[in-house]
Amino acid sequence: xxxxxxxxxxxxxxxxxxxxxxxxxxxxxxxxxxxxxxxxxxxxxxxxxxxxxxxxxxxxxxxxxxxxxxxxxxxxxxxxxxxxxxxxxxxxxxxxxxxxxxxxxxxxxxxxxxxxxxxxxxxxxxxxxxxxxxxxxxxxxxxxxxxxxxxxxxxxxxxxxxxxxxxxxxxxxxxxxxxxxxxxxxxxxxxxxxxxxxxxxxxxxxxxxxxxxxxxxxxxxxxxxxxxxxxxxxxxxxxxxxxxxxxxxxxxxxxxxxxxxxxxxxxxxxxxxxxxxxxxxxxxxxxxxxxxxxxxxxxxxxxxxxxxxxxxxxxxxxxxxxxxxxxxx
Amino acid sequence: xxxxxxxxxxxxxxxxxxxxxxxxxxxxxxxxxxxxxxxxxxxxxxxxxxxxxxxxxxxxxxxxxxxxxxxxxxxxxxxxxxxxxxxxxxxxxxxxxxxxxxxxxxxxxxxxxxxxxxxxxxxxxxxxxxxxxxxxxxx
Numbered sequence: 001x002x003x004x005x006x007x008x009x010x011x012x013x014x015x016x017x018x019x020x021x022x023x024x025x026x027x028x029x030x031x032x033x034x035x036x037x038x039x040x041x042x043x044x045x046x047x048x049x050x051x052x053x054x055x056x057x058x059x060x061x062x063x064x065x066x067x068x069x070x071x072x073x074x075x076x077x078x079x080x081x082x083x084x085x086x087x088x089x090x091x092x093x094x095x096x097x098x099x100x101x102x103x104x105x106x107x108x109x110x111x112x113x114x115x116x117x118x119x120x121x122x123x124x125x126x127x128x129x130x131x132x133x134x135x136x137x138x139x140x141x142x143x144x145x146x147x148x149x150x151x152x153x154x155x156x157x158x159x160x161x162x163x164x165x166x167x168x169x170x171x172x173x174x175x176x177x178x179x180x181x182x183x184x185x186x187x188x189x190x191x192x193x194x195x196x197x198x199x200x201x202x203x204x205x206x207x208x209x210x211x212x213x214x215x216x217x218x219x220x221x222x223x224x225x226x227x228x229x230x231x232x233x234x235x236x237x238x239x240x241x242x243x244x245x246x247x248x249x250x251x252x253x254x255x256x257x258x259x260x261x262x263x264x265x266x267x268x269x270x271x272x273x274x275x276x277x278x279x280x281x282x283x284x285x286x287x288x289x290x291x292x293x294x295x296x297x298x299x300x301x302x303x304x305x306x307x308x309x310x311x312x313x314x315x316x317x318x319x320x321x322x323x324x325x326x327x328x329x
Numbered sequence: 330x331x332x333x334x335x336x337x338x339x340x341x342x343x344x345x346x347x348x349x350x351x352x353x354x355x356x357x358x359x360x361x362x363x364x365x366x367x368x369x370x371x372x373x374x375x376x377x378x379x380x381x382x383x384x385x386x387x388x389x390x391x392x393x394x395x396x397x398x399x400x401x402x403x404x405x406x407x408x409x410x411x412x413x414x415x416x417x418x419x420x421x422x423x424x425x426x427x428x429x430x431x432x433x434x435x436x437x438x439x440x441x442x443x444x445x446x447x448x449x450x451x452x453x454x455x456x457x458x459x460x461x462x463x464x465x466x467x468x
Contacts, residue, residue, distance in 0.1 A: 074408065078420045139422065158424070165401055165428050174431060175446070205423060215423075219443030 028104070029307050031095045033132075034149050038295040038326070039266070039278055041155070042092045043144040046077075046084055049302055055080065057304060058087035061105040077140065085138050088145050091303035093119060096132060096147070116212040135209055142274050151280045154209030156202040158275050160195065168197050176200065177224040199320070200225055202277035203265055207250055210263065210279040225250050227267075227320055246320035266294050266323030271315045278323070294323040386412075386456035394456045397432045401425055412453040423447060433459060439466070 034040045049055065059067065066086050073079045090104035108120040119132055134147045137157045146155040164171055172184050180200055187193040203225045208218050228247045248265035266278040280294060296318070298310040310316045312325040395410040402419055404410065410419065416426050430446045433439070433455060439462040449455050 073418050075420060078418070081420075140420075162424070164424075166431055171428070171431065174434075175427060175443075201424060215447035216444040219447070221443050 028091050028095050028303065030097050030101075033096050034147055034297070035295070036150065037280075037282065037292060038148070038297060039153065039280060040092075040147040040297045040299065041144060041276070041278065042088065042147070042299050042301055043142055043157075043270070043276075044084055044088050044301055044303070045142055046080055047141065049080075049084060054302075054305065055083060058083055061090050061103075062086050063105075081138055081140065081143065084143050085136055087303055088143055088301070089134065089136055092145050092147060092301075093132060093134060112212055114212060114214040114217065116209070116214075137205075137209075137276075139274065142270070144276060146278055148280055151282070152210050152212055154206040154211070154279045156205035156209065156277045157270070158198050158202045160198065160269075160273060160275060162194075162198055164194065164197075168194050172197060175220045176204075177221055179224045179226070183227075199227065199267060199275055199277075202275050203227075203248060203250075203267060203279070203320075206265070206277035206279040207263060210281065223250055223252060225265075248321040264294055264323075265321040266296055266318060267320035268296070268298075268323075269317045269319050270298075275319075278321075292322070294321070295326040296323050297326050386453065386460045390460050391452060391456045393436060394433065394452050394459070397436060398429055398452060401429045401432060410452060412451070412456065414452045415450055416452075417450065426450075429455070437463065439463065 031040070059070075062070070062083070070079055070082050070086075073082055087104075090107055093107055094102040094104040096102075109117055110120040112118055117134075117136075119134065121132070131150055132147060133149070133151060133153050134145055135153045135155045136143070136145050137155050138144065139157055139159050141159060142157055144155055144157050146153050168190065169181075169184060172181050176184070184193055184197060184200075187196055204220050204223070207223070207225065208215055208220075211218055226247075226249050228249070246267075248267060250263055250265070262282055263279055264282045268276040268278075270276045278294070278296065298316055300308045300310055309327065310325075311327055312318075316325060318325060391412050395414075398404075398414070398416065398419065398421075399408065399410055402421055402425060404419065408419075416429065421429065426449065427447060430441050430449065434441055437459050439459060441458065441462070445458060449458065
């Protein structure tokens, strides 16, 4: 586990040299852009953000529209969540500075034709700026932002403890595909069934969000997400070393016209409390038989306060999909 | 755990920005000024305000939808949920929205199209759709 807390403080001390040193760490730790097939997954836990000063600081970097939207919400928790979501997106994207420091407040956003939020990268003079894609998801206890370069991305997070008001199977029968209903029906234990349901839900959400055409374009019933066991190891591997991994695929894939791309998934158990699904578009020409994993770079953050790289040794486990957790860089 | 009761925003002035599409019934042209910039005169048609168009649903339907929403989201008794309430603004995520739709289907004995189920975003949307479905059922 590498904590970049010390590094962040060191960097802000360097930046503060010659200036007023009254405020402690004020800078956002800059990071390198995600590489191809790499996903940066940033998340913040609302319960860890208590300081009113900090929340006001986040409010300051929002656009007037965003502020107005937050004031229109009812309930302090809901307001705080919305505020953190916007602050997370702005501060995260601002870290990917190339030649100059970016003020999070200066970022502009727009929506695509279907309403999916996108970055409106206004620094058009510098044509070397890569296309940054992002997607947000939140629950009441975790807010996440996934970032890639050059690949549409969708993410979804859900609490493992989530309870449905309806019966799991009734819900699935209403909204999931026949194959998925089949899978869930075969699970006898209601608790396990609910867990599997939640995993499928997050994967389906992530897929639709990655497609970026809205839910009405891809109703959940029209596609199937499959989580298949994949046994790792070959004939020389001793039986007790063979580890089970799970492949995740979607069918039919939406890109019927464009056979050269496909969608790759990652499913995580995050901090023991959440499932997180990630979906990105891959160019299958590059990947041949699709055996190159997504590199997932996981970072827990409190913007302006601290960042922490979460590696596979911490409480984050890849539980499905061709994905692996990488160390930060 | 300390609870955050309010964020103090000293610089944000709420009279500052005009919401686009503000309803001015009499004048046929008006200058909209935002942040010191002035746009060229816009001709406003005598548009029917949004809430009038949307009042297709009966009040009883709207009330029932509000109740179901409150139940699904476990909102405290005093919470205000009206026709204009957006599900997401009440704290609903996409899973909540779909559960609300299921609750509505049960309550009203209707079947909502897949394409609409996940896309409904306000109480009013839901109520309008329900009354439409009920009408076409009885027609």
